[in-house]
Amino acid sequence: MMKIENLKASIDGKEILRGLNLEVKPGEVHAIMGPNGSGKSTLASVLAGREEYEVTEGSVTFNGQSLLDMDPEIRAREGLFLAFQYPVEIPGVSNMNFLKAAVGEMRKHRGQDPLTAKEFLALVKEKSALVELDGQLANRAVNEGFSGGEKKRNEVFQMAMLEPTLAILDETDSGLDIDALRIVAQGVNAMRSPERSFVVITHYQRLLDYIVPDVVHVLYKGQIVKTGPKELALELEEKGYDWIKETVA
């Protein structure tokens, strides 16, 4: 699915990722944990193609192609989805129109015919139920005036609509209360399949009670310093990130 080798990236001349390696196979769920400033969100941004980050070394292969050579919209159409930590508001643009355009581009890229209005609405109904998103939100402007929880649910709803092969969830649990967390996790779990992989970036173990990962990685100073089974997350929670810092030192 995706293979990252010796990835180095910097912003404004400051190196954030310092030779990161990661391989995600189809159907796997990987959790990436780490203290603040370890490079978690940078990794998500680099993979999605934000241009303020400069990749100085390394490679990323995505479904057999070089991900770093693709424009951000092509990465998306090839099946890479990023659930944003801070979803932006786009005033005046309805969620529906936004998704209709996005779904249209995905289908065009895959050589599929566009959905009819009826098919599209049916899809919206089916997918919005996954995250218990009420019909009202679908008709409002993209994220405008949404609560923190609604924004995150909207991200998962969009993910369900776009059916990516690889979804990166960037601190999707931040700012969520326990009910919203459960709903978001349900949505993600419903989408798990042998063909679809997830990279779940989180600061806290809490989310991983709901989305159970196959592998847990610890990111520190721009490198993955420890990899283990799901129990690693619990150990981290118990011992804190200082334990990692000491181990690495």
Added chain:
Amino acid sequence: MEILDEITGKEYEFGFTTNIESDKIPAGLNEGVIRLISQKKNEPQWLLDWRLDAFKIWQNMQEPEWAHVQYTKPDFQAISYYAAPKSKPKINSLDDLDPEMRKTMDKLGISLDEQKRLNGIAVDFVMDSVSVATSFKEKLGELGIIFCSISEAIQNHGELVQKYLGTVVPKKDNFYAALNSAVFTDGSFCYIPKGVKCPMELSTYFRINEGGTGQFERTLVIADEESYVSYLEGCTAPQRDENQLHAAVVELIALERAEIKYSTVQNWYPGDKEGKGGVFNFVTKRGLCDGYKSKISWTQVETGSAVTWKYPSCVLKGDYSVGEFYSVAVTNHFQQADTGTKMIHIGRNSHSTIISKGISAGKSNNSYRGLVQINPSAQNARNFSQCDSLLMTDQCGAHTFPYIEVNNSTAQVEHEATTSKIGEDQIFYCLQRGLDEEQAISMIVNGYAKEVLNKLPMEFAVEAQKLLAISLEGSVG
């Protein structure tokens, strides 16, 4: 973002000219020219006297310099003030039109017979200074609605023209209004009789065609008591190297309980990427809410012209009268726009709303200039103004000049203003969902302008959305 420069280079899509022989008088302006225009148009004596009076006033006026724009002043002696297509057809059927003109209309996407059948819009097409096609006249005639060129109105409805011409925009109002009053050659006239709701959108497409010919249209719309009309005005101009002057005057009059909705999509040639060429658009548009509960609503989408100077205004004379101004003004490259409105409250309980959305790109300058004036008689008057500016680059400018004069303590006036830069985060969010950059910008900008676009009639709204997208392609930086 490199693709930006590449697409910003998009040339004006409607830059083409039509070869039609013109009956054109030599350049220059003096009393003799005005007499000649009036004579060619077979006008009554009162109108000739009116024109000559306006000319005298104009000669004693100075070109205004207060607007936040810079340009080379036009040489008024280098302009030809009259050009009429030589073969002036009497139109019964659209098939009688000069094939060249038909082609022009097709390029503009307004094949008249198509429109006639599909859209139910009566189109009064102004090519140069003489209108050559007016459709749907019969149907409107049955309701007593008069919709024709102002020249025809002068011939056939002289008393109405004489009664209202210059009552909202007097000859001495300003430099360009005086000039227009002296030399206007054509324009549109519309009269809606008492109690009649005009069943279709009345639409006029303007087009500057003859090189070096200034256009001085005169539009007069009168809505009699308890009537309603929605009037659409749209413009595209062919590409020209020299600057072209466009100084129109539009007067609206709404009597008791009447409503006029006036929508404009303006796309005059803005000049090339270096700021060369382009139309000067110095327009005076004003509406008079003359009666109790009368209403005038201006909606405009401005994407064209090199220099724009335009303030569609409302004089709220009637008690409980309502004035509205909804505007989206886009400037790109070296375009300059100084636009806004004036709401003059005279009547008791008169209300006005101003929503202005400026979008600046390239190295352009976009100014909002608005006056809200509450006169002592305007008991309980209310105004709400919202002026937003969206910046697409670091090199463009957005300016807001709100003037508020309140002379009645019962009035309520609210003013809100915001300035924001188009968000790279917003664009990236769209890209991550598979949209390309052009789609993203088009979507974000249309969302920003939605409040105004929603006020446009359906057919126009679609056109306006496309226009916004075309005008701003690849303009973020």
